[in-house]
Amino acid sequence: MRKTILIPTDFTVKSLNVLKTILVNSQNTDTFNILLVHGISLNDSIRDLLFYSKSEQIESLTNPEFQEACEVIKNKFGQQIASLRIDxxxxxxxxxxxxxxxxxxxxxxxTCERKSLLINKNSFDLSQFIDKCSVKVTRINSGLNTSIPEKGKIAEVFINQVSMG
Structure with missing residues (x-):
């Protein structure tokens, strides 16, 4: 069965642990359209709005470790991922x-229990809307509170301490 799921992201490798938990704990027959979403306020300047590019904004917010972690997850769980989009x-x-x-x-x-990092002066936490929306919300405990030498790095994607909360 194909499901579309939304996962808030702050473009850190740690935020991808929610996705990894879902994929590890799901049945192999499930496939997902994954939407990694970040909240950002747009500038209300006419000039800024005329020349606004969502793809350029996403590119400026992401980092190489996050992009590499996404690729690792896509390769490792390819049969479960129908699509993975950042928005x-x-x-x-x-x-x-x-x-x-x-x-x-x-x-x-x-979503995870921790608050998202506000990585940009225009970023905002989506939890204010997620907590009140009509769609089913599942909170996940990533189980990564222990000391990990590779914390925040691509290696964190391979650690198997995950649980559905």
């Missing part, structure tokens, strides 16, 4: 978030 949400209220979920046909939201 930005820039709405200001719950109604806009509900429309975003409906437009992307999101079946479920998976």
């Amino acid at each position: 930005l949400f820039s709405g200001y209220n719950l109604a806009a978030f509900e429309n975003y979920l409906e437009g992307n046909k999101v079946d479920a939201i998976f």
Whole structure:
């Protein structure tokens, strides 16, 4: 069965542990359209809006370790991943978030217990909308609170301490 899932991201390798947990704990017959979403406020300057490029914004927010970790996950769990997309949400209220979920046909939201890092001055935490939305939300404990020498690095994707919470 194919499901579309939304996972909030702050473009850190640690935020991908939620995705890894889902893939490890799901049945091999499940396939997922994965939507990694970051909340960002748009500047209201007309000049900035005219020349705004979502792909350039995403490229400026991501880092090589995050992109490499995404590729590792796609290669390791290829048969379970129908698509993996990185997107930005820039709405200001719950109604806009509900429309975003409906437009992307999101079946479920998976998030971790920790707050997302605000990596940009315009970033905002999506939990204010996730907590109130109509889509099923599952909170995941990544189990990575122990001391890991590779913490924050690509090697963190290979650690198997995960659990559904």
